[in-house]
Amino acid sequence: MSGIFLITVLVITGGAIAFIGDRLGTKIGKKRLSIFGLRPRHTSIVITIFTGIVITTLTFGVMAAASENVRTALFGMEKLNRTMQETRDSLLNTQADLAAAKDEQAQTDADLQHAKADVERLNKQQQSLEEEASLLQAGIDELEAAKAQLTALNEELTGTNKKLSADNEQLSADNKTLEDRTQQLRAGLITIREGDIAFRAGEIIASGVIHGNRNAEEVAADMDTLAALANRNVSARFGQDRSDEDIWIYRPEYEAAVEAIAKSHQDMVVRIVAAGNLVRGEEVRTSLELYPNSIIYRDKEFIIARPYDLGVGDDGEAEQTVMNFLKDVNFAATSKGILPDPIRGTVGVMEGAQFYEVVAQLRGQRGPVVLSAYANGNTDASGPLRLKINVERNVAN
Numbered sequence: 181m182s183g184i185f186l187i188t189v190l191v192i193t194g195g196a197i198a199f200i201g202d203r204l205g206t207k208i209g210k211k212r213l214s215i216f217g218l219r220p221r222h223t224s225i226v227i228t229i230f231t232g233i234v235i236t237t238l239t240f241g242v243m244a245a246a247s248e249n250v251r252t253a254l255f256g257m258e259k260l261n262r263t264m265q266e267t268r269d270s271l272l273n274t275q276a277d278l279a280a281a282k283d284e285q286a287q288t289d290a291d292l293q294h295a296k297a298d299v300e301r302l303n304k305q306q307q308s309l310e311e312e313a314s315l316l317q318a319g320i321d322e323l324e325a326a327k328a329q330l331t332a333l334n335e336e337l338t339g340t341n342k343k344l345s346a347d348n349e350q351l352s353a354d355n356k357t358l359e360d361r362t363q364q365l366r367a368g369l370i371t372i373r374e375g376d377i378a379f380r381a382g383e384i385i386a387s388g389v390i391h392g393n394r395n396a397e398e399v400a401a402d403m404d405t406l407a408a409l410a411n412r413n414v415s416a417r418f419g420q421d422r423s424d425e426d427i428w429i430y431r432p433e434y435e436a437a438v439e440a441i442a443k444s445h446q447d448m449v450v451r452i453v454a455a456g457n458l459v460r461g462e463e464v465r466t467s468l469e470l471y472p473n474s475i476i477y478r479d480k481e482f483i484i485a486r487p488y489d490l491g492v493g494d495d496g497e498a499e500q501t502v503m504n505f506l507k508d509v510n511f512a513a514t515s516k517g518i519l520p521d522p523i524r525g526t527v528g529v530m531e532g533a534q535f536y537e538v539v540a541q542l543r544g545q546r547g548p549v550v551l552s553a554y555a556n557g558n559t560d561a562s563g564p565l566r567l568k569i570n571v572e573r574n575v576a577n
Contacts, residue, residue: 193235379457382453441470447472448472477513477516479555480554483512518565
């Protein structure tokens with residue numbers, strides 16, 4: 181709108197000035213006026229030129245006054261060009277910066293993708309570390325539990341160690357005693373080899389049945405009585421008086437035997453046997469043997485029967501037949517639970533008169549006979565087994 185207004189003003193102003201200049205030139209031409217001594221025709225030309233200059237000047241003046249852009253175009257073109265050039269340069273720099281920014285943005289995006297990948301990898305590593313931490317914590321808990329168990333076990337072992345120390349002291353004392361006895365044994369080797377052996381190793385010195393399921397004091401009293409019996413048997417065998425202290429029994433073995441008998445619900449057969457060959461004059465070393473006791477054979481109970489076929493019927497054959505039968509009886513009784521003599525291996529006793537009576541019954545007989553053995557009285561595990569032997573003809577044959 182301002183441009184139309186400006187053009188309108190310029191047209192009106194230019195027309196007015198041209199009209200005024202024309203009128204002025206006409207008057208000057210009619211009046212044949214002269215300026216600066218010029219001819220009228222030349223004066224008219226000068227007036228026309230002046231009028232054109234005025235029109236142009238006035239036009240530019242109005243335009244400059246009315247429009248800042250015109251003023252800028254007339255007086256600030258070079259500055260505007262410089263500004264435009266600077267703007268172009270700035271635009272180029274901005275475009276370059278924008279390109280660099282885009283490159284940087286692309287690099288940033290790539291770095292962001294790498295960062296995301298790193299974050300994802302770190303998350304996985306963190307998850308793995310958390311799982312490992314859980315496993316480690318479980319391991320720590322197990323170690324703590326094991327530590328507690330080891331602590332309890334260590335306390336138990338400490339108590340056991342104290343007990344073992346006390347036992348070791350006792351064993352040391354016993355070992356000293358054994359060493360002294362060893363020295364005595366070494367000194368008596370010649371005597372053992374050449375001297376009079378009263379008891380062989382393993383031979384029963386004394387035996388008896390001690391009732392079980394009682395207090396330890398009562399059992400110990402019976403054990404002392406059995407030890408006194410053993411001492412009397414040793415004195416009788418050696419032919420000299422000996423005190424109870426001469427019967428040496430390992431103290432822990434003695435105490436263990438008392439405790440076992442006291443706790444047993446059965447009576448026990450106790451044997452005091454020689455721990456080695458005993459020579460007249462030396463200390464009697466013994467050991468203890470315990471066996472549960474019970475009635476093995478009742479009075480008149482059948483034990484065993486064997487058939488024999490006699491040929492000659494003389495004394496030699498009869499005695500051998502009886503001896504073979506007694507071996508079978510001994511084996512049967514031992515198998516059933518009667519304790520055999522550790523030296524001879526026998527379990528029974530038979531008077532000589534009865535032996536020769538059976539031999540006499542077999543003497544002179546020929547053909548099949550049957551020998552049968554029966555218990556002569558109740559017999560427990562400690563024995564001895566007393567026999568009654570019957571001789572019968574084998575009618576079936």
